[in-house]
Amino acid sequence: MSIRVLVVDDQALVRGSFRLLVETAEGLTVVGEAGNGLEAVELAVRLRPDVVLMDVRMPELDGVAATRRICERVPGAHVLILTTFDLDEYVYGALRAGASGFLLKDAPPADLLAAIRVVAGGDALLAPTITRRMIARFAEAERPLPTPALDGVTPREREVLLLVARGLSNTEIADRLHLSAATVKTHIGRLLDKLTARDRAQLVIAAYESGLITARNT
Known part of the structure; x- marks a missing residue:
């Protein structure tokens, strides 16, 4: 059975690139595209994807809020955050909201495809040291007591x-x-x-x- 993927990014060219990459991979299928967080939530509820490739900085509803709503309304969906920056407070917020991991947008195509399969299987994409440093940085900053x-x-x-x-x-x-x-x-x-x-x-x-x-x- 194919892994169903929803692609979310406010740039049409980026969405198209991700769609092309995913659809050329065996066992992966793109079921929809969204250009902002509100569309992402609506499509996730309707299409029930296995994995949501989620941009963080978008108009109308950012990726953090969209992730929280999707995780609440579509328990079977796994959100993979795609970001330009490896130390982005938005990513930490999205992980707290229920995202299963994050990947830099300039990661090699093979890494993105592997990441989709990892989170679809219920695992977290959190092994890289840079990810743990990012979580530590924001967790320690936001932990008052x-x-x-x-x-x-x-x-x-x-x-x-x-x-x-x-x-x-x-x-x-x-x-x-x-x-x-x-x-x-x-x-x-x-x-x-x-x-x-x-x-x-x-x-x-x-x-x-x-x-x-x-x-x-x-």
Whole structure:
């Protein structure tokens, strides 16, 4: 079954380029295009895409607000933020709103296609160090006081959360903690439930905002 993609960007030329790239890839299909956030929300609700390629700086409704509305109204959709800048406060806001990751617009075509498949599979595109630094920068700036958000998390779950925030995969976490892959998956499921997180991206946000991890201890 093809991965259904909605392309959102206020520049028609950019949208067309992304559409052409996606539609030439096996197993990917573009189901619609939107030129602003309002159109994106309307189309996402109607078309139910698997992945939304979302620009952040758009007229009428920016990518952050559009991401929040799409994640609320279309739970099965995964938003991949496309941005020109790797340290953009809009990206952090979109991740908090429920986006599954971000990619620079000048990334190689193969990276974009791989990113679509990663987020469609339910994983977060947050492994690159620059992404973690970006989250740390804005999380620490916006965290006025230590938060007790991790009070209900067990010591083992904290270990797993720390490694998720450092960008490790389930297999890598299992190897590091000498656990089975199934046990790691169970821990992550409990973390998602306890922290009311949508996916791994929001687990990473929670790890930084709680102070469990900072830019200095990544």
